[in-house]
Amino acid sequence: METKDQITEQPSRYDNLEQMSVSELIHHINDEDLLVAEAVKRALPQIEPFVEAVEERMKRGGRLFYVGAGTSGRLGVLDASELPPTFGVPDSWVIGVIAGGDDALRHAVENAEDIIERGWQDLQKYHPTADDTVLGIAASGTTPYVIGAIRLARQNGLLTGCITSNLNTPLAEAADYPIETIVGPEFVTGSSRMKSGTAQKMVLNMISTSLMIRMGRVRGNRMVMMQLTNTKLVDRGTRMLQELLGLSYEEARECLLEAGSVEKSLLKNEE
Known part of the structure; x- marks a missing residue:
């Protein structure tokens, strides 16, 4: 054709x-x-x-x-x-x-x-x-x-x-x-x-x-719903929470892994 x-x-x-x-x-x-x-x-x-x-x-x-x-x-x-x-x-x-x-x-x-x-x-x-x-x-x-x-x-x-x-x-x-x-x-x-x-x-x-x-999968300009499938993405999410919540790296990482995503961590902090 x-x-x-x-x-x-x-x-x-x-x-x-x-x-x-x-x-x-x-x-x-x-x-x-x-x-x-x-x-x-x-x-x-x-x-x-x-x-x-x-x-x-x-x-x-x-x-x-x-x-x-x-x-x-x-x-x-x-x-x-x-x-x-x-x-x-x-x-x-x-x-x-x-x-x-x-x-x-x-x-x-x-x-x-x-x-x-x-x-x-x-x-x-x-x-x-x-x-x-x-x-x-x-x-x-x-x-x-x-x-x-x-x-x-x-x-x-x-x-x-x-x-x-x-x-x-x-x-x-x-x-x-x-x-x-x-x-x-x-x-x-x-x-x-x-x-x-x-x-x-x-x-x-x-x-x-x-x-x-x-569809609500981004907050500001950040991929707050990304899957934490590797070390790089866990680090990226941790640094996002450091910036947004004013936490230390260790505190942000713990918060992120406990909640499962940046978005869930932010929602938990807003409660």
Whole structure:
């Protein structure tokens, strides 16, 4: 379904890459990467209403699903997997679904993205409801697995959105809230793991972090609900309590470990 007239398939602005020095390569790649933040900025008017709509549903108990294939799917799984330790939320709040399943996180799974019904089928094990949201991620905007998931999710009353790097794609047409980050041709022609992938990661960071803040998982600017899963995070939480409560390091650490989180420690102190 991909065609040469798509922006993501247009020839690179650079040629004869194999003849470039390392210095030339990395400087040109950096020059291209500088364009990504501006592309995401142009998409902010599309991102804002999507986040607001998802927030409304999450406050009713709805979940957010990321659906993608290849790099796009991996980025969705990555973002979803980072939220429980960072914000102390159940892993059922935001769920990443990738064409080909977990094997596709490390290895290419042949033809996994080409079956249009499979994306919606893969969502069924989560028993989706009308309070849930499905965000399709596909740089091309033409991936059958993702398009099918979005179309059928919308038909079944779920909120839908998408992130693409092309304009007016079938995926954008299928979604309630299309987000189009037009980053231009890739440094290596067609390699959408580069600028398109960077834009996707930035938008996912924006969406999930904004939602976690709006859902009360941040106090001030601190990750007060983070899971205390390693020494670094215990130390970070201890230093937060030192600053907020005026305790010694030892007192703050004892308070933190007894309560189980920074937030619970603060609530206990406020009683």
